[in-house]
Amino acid sequence: xxxxxxxxxxxxxxxxxxxxxxxxxxxxxxxxxxxxxxxxxxxxxxxxxxxxxxxxxxxxxxxxxxxxxxxxxxxxxxxxxxxxxxxxxxxxxxxxxxxxxxxxxxxxxxxxxxxxxxxxxxxxxxxxxxxxxxxxxxxxxxxxxxxxxxxxxxxxxxxxxxxxxxxxxxxxxxxxxxxxxxxxxxxxxxxxxxxxxxxxxxxxxxxxxxxxxxxxxxxxxxxxxxxxxxxxxxxxxxxxxxxxxxxxxxxxxxxxxxxxxxxxxxxxxxxxxxxxxxxxxxxxxxxxxxxxxxxxxxxxx
Amino acid sequence: xxxxxxxxxxxxxxxxxxxxxxxxxxxxxxxxxxxxxxxxxxxxxxxxxxxxxxxxxxxxxxxxxxxxxxxxxxxxxxxxxxxxxxxxxxxxxxxxxxxxxxxxxxxxxxxxxxxxxxxxxxxxxxxxxxxxxxxxxxxxxxxxxxxxxxxxxxxxxxxxxxxxxxxx
Numbered sequence: 001x002x003x004x005x006x007x008x009x010x011x012x013x014x015x016x017x018x019x020x021x022x023x024x025x026x027x028x029x030x031x032x033x034x035x036x037x038x039x040x041x042x043x044x045x046x047x048x049x050x051x052x053x054x055x056x057x058x059x060x061x062x063x064x065x066x067x068x069x070x071x072x073x074x075x076x077x078x079x080x081x082x083x084x085x086x087x088x089x090x091x092x093x094x095x096x097x098x099x100x101x102x103x104x105x106x107x108x109x110x111x112x113x114x115x116x117x118x119x120x121x122x123x124x125x126x127x128x129x130x131x132x133x134x135x136x137x138x139x140x141x142x143x144x145x146x147x148x149x150x151x152x153x154x155x156x157x158x159x160x161x162x163x164x165x166x167x168x169x170x171x172x173x174x175x176x177x178x179x180x181x182x183x184x185x186x187x188x189x190x191x192x193x194x195x196x197x198x199x200x201x202x203x204x205x206x207x208x209x210x211x212x213x214x215x216x217x218x219x220x221x222x223x224x225x226x227x228x229x230x231x232x233x234x235x236x237x238x239x240x241x242x243x244x245x246x247x248x249x250x251x252x253x254x255x256x257x258x259x260x261x262x263x264x265x266x267x268x269x270x271x272x273x274x275x276x277x278x279x280x281x282x283x284x285x286x287x288x289x290x291x292x293x294x295x296x297x298x299x300x301x
Numbered sequence: 302x303x304x305x306x307x308x309x310x311x312x313x314x315x316x317x318x319x320x321x322x323x324x325x326x327x328x329x330x331x332x333x334x335x336x337x338x339x340x341x342x343x344x345x346x347x348x349x350x351x352x353x354x355x356x357x358x359x360x361x362x363x364x365x366x367x368x369x370x371x372x373x374x375x376x377x378x379x380x381x382x383x384x385x386x387x388x389x390x391x392x393x394x395x396x397x398x399x400x401x402x403x404x405x406x407x408x409x410x411x412x413x414x415x416x417x418x419x420x421x422x423x424x425x426x427x428x429x430x431x432x433x434x435x436x437x438x439x440x441x442x443x444x445x446x447x448x449x450x451x452x453x454x455x456x457x458x459x460x461x462x463x464x465x466x467x468x469x
Contacts, residue, residue, distance in 0.1 A: 032336075035396075044441040072440050075418055075467050076447075124365050139375050141466065148350065148364040148396040152375035164371045278406060 003195040004182065007231050008201040010264055011283060020285035023188040029068045029259040030087055030110075033117045034146045036078040044073040055084055055256040057089060057287075077144045082110040083187065085258075085289040086280055089227035090114040092254050092296055098123040099171040104157040104214050106133030109141040112175055116147040125150045126165065129158050158209035162217060172223045173214040178206045179228040181233050183291025186284060204234045208242045210234030215247040215299055218267050223252065224297045229290060231281070236293040240279060241272040248301030251278040256294070259286035263295065311361065311376045313369035316350040323357065325455045332360060335381075335388055340402035340435060347398070350377070358384035362394070389433050392448040392461055399435040399446030407434045407450065409455065413439035417447055421465040422458045433460070 001018060011016045031041040037129035041215075045052050045062070048071045056059040061084060068074060068081035090111045095101045099122040106112045106127035116125055127150050128137050135154055142150050155161065157175075162168065180200050181191050207228070214224045228235050240263070243249065251273075263279030265272050279295035314329045315321055321328070332352050336342040350362040353369070353376050363377030380394035399406070407427055409417060416423050417436055427434075429452075436447045436457070448465070451458040 040441045040443065047441060070467065070469065072469055075465075075469065076440065076445055077393075122364055124367070135374050142375070142395040143391075146378070146393065146463070147360055148377045148397065150375065150377065151363070151367065151373050153373050164368065164373060166368055172308075203370050 001185075001192065003192045004185075004231070006268075010231075010233075010267065013230055013285065016285045017283050020283070020288070021185050021291075024159065025083065025290060026063045026288075027066065027068055028055065028061060028063050028082060028084045028087075029074075030082045030114060031058065031062070032078055032080055032113065032145045034121045035076065036073070041073050041078045044078065045071060046074055052105070058087055058247065061087060075119060077146050077162050080110060080113060080141070080145060082114070083184075083290050084288070085183075085292040086110055086229070086294055087114065088256065088258070088282070088294050089174055089225045090118060092224060092294055093172055093174050093225040095119050095123070095172050100124045100165070100168065102160070102170045102173040102214065102217060103127045104136055104160065104173060104175045104210050105129065105177050106152070107131065107139035111174060112138065112150060113142055113145045113147055115174060116142070116145075121147060121149050123149055123166070126153060126170075127151070128153045128155050128160055130154060130156050132244060157271055158206065158213050160213050160217060169219040170217055171219060172225075173218050174225050174227075175211050175214045176225075176227045177210055177235075179203060179207070179230040181229055182231045182282060183229040183284070183293075186290055200232045200234050204239060207235055209238045211239055211243045212247050215243060215249045218299045220299055220301055222299045224249070224299065225294065226297065227292065227294045229292055231283075231293070233264055233270075233272070233292055236281075236295075237263050237265070237267070237272040237279065238270065238277040240276045240295055240297075243297075244273050244275070249297045251275040252296045252298045253278055254296045256280055258282060259287075263293075308356040310370045310372045311353040311355045314354060314360070326354070326357075327360065332381065336398070339388075339405055339433075340399070341404040342398055342401045346401050353377070358382055387432055389460075390435075390449055392465055395435045395446050395449045399437065400444070402435050402446070405430055405432070405434045407452070408444065409436055409437050409438045409447070411438060414447055415469050417450065417457070417459045418461055418465075418467050418469060420459045420461050420463070422456055425457045426455070426456055427452055427457070
C-alpha cells in the first residue's frame, strides 16, 4: 500500500480510500445480450440458487454471492465475469451497430465482447493484442459469448495497420491500455509489490504511442475512449496531455452514472492541459469497486 | 493456389464452384444449404455472414465482409469442419445458431444435459438420423442449444471440447 501514499494530495478522504483498497471485491457478471437478456439471465441464475444483486447504474450487471463460472447460464455464454468498473469504457464509447471499431489492447476480451454486444454483433470490430497466449483467451471468450463480428490481429498497437481493412478509418476506438494496475489492488492484493516509478514512466511511453495511433486511425468526428485501471497521473492525465499536443483531438464531456472526481491538472510539480478535467477518476471508495480512469476524446482531423 | 492455405491466412469461400482453390473446397452456397438441409436453420439466419477458410476444411463465419485473403488471427467464429464425409458444426456455432434449428435436434432432460456438458456419452432413444445432432435443454423457460453430439448405435456421444466441459 506504500506506493499509494503519493496520491494523498489528490484524494480528499484518503483514509476511506485506503481502507476500501484493503477490502476484497464482490464477484460481478455482465449479461451477454448477444445471447440473452438481463431478465432471462437473472431468472436462470436464481433457478441455480445464486443470489443476484443488480448494479443500479448499468442494466444486466449483477453482483453474485459466488464465483461466476460454474452455473448453467455461464455455460451457455449468457454471462461474462467482469469487474464492475471495467464495464465503464465500452459503455462510454457506446458504438452503434454497423460501426467500424478498433479495440487496441483487446485480450482477454471482456471489453471486446461488451463492444460487440453494444454493436448488436454487427459491423466490424478489430481486436488487437500482441501476445499469442492472451489472444487465445480472447478467442475463446469471444466464441463462448457468440461474437461473430470480431477480427483478431496480433500486432504492436502502436504500429496498427489499416491495410487489411481497405485503409478505411474507424468510427471509434477503445484504448484500454496495459498499465501499472494500481486500481486492481482489491482483486490482486500483491499488485503493488513490484511497483516502481521507472515502470510507471516506462509504460506511459507505450500508452502515449498507442493512444496516438488510435487517434490517427479514427475518422474526423469519431471518438476514442482512453482508460486505465491505475491512479498514476503519469499514465492518465499526462498521457492525454501529450496526445492533445501531438494529434488533432480534444477531450469530450461524457455522462457516467457513478461517483467520480474530475481528472487532475497538477501532480508533483507537473501541470496538464485544463481540459483533462473532463476525464473521470473513479476511486475504490466511491462506488465500492476497483479503481479506474476514463477519458473520451473527439478526433478533429 | 493451395499455397493460400498456409494456416495463417483467411480466404473467403467461393460463391461459384469454378472459384475453388482446391478440389472439394466448400462453396458459400453449400455451407448455407448444409445448415438448412441438416438442421433446417433458415437461410436468412446466415445470409448476412461471409464464410472463410483458415486451413483446409475449417470454416469461419464473419457477420460482415472483408477483403480476401486476410492475414489475421481470427475472423468471426469458427463454425464448421468440412473435412471428411460428415460435416461437423462447432459447439460455439451450435450455441449461436442452434436456437433456429428445427431438425436433428435432440432435446435433453436436465440430468441428461448435465451429463452431456460434462462430456459423457449416454444411451438415449432417438428415431431420427444418425450423425451430428444439436443437443438442447430447457433453461429459464427457454429451449437453449448446448452443443453438438454424435448419435450412433443408440448412444449420444458428447462432442463438447475439454475446455468447455463443466460439472453442473
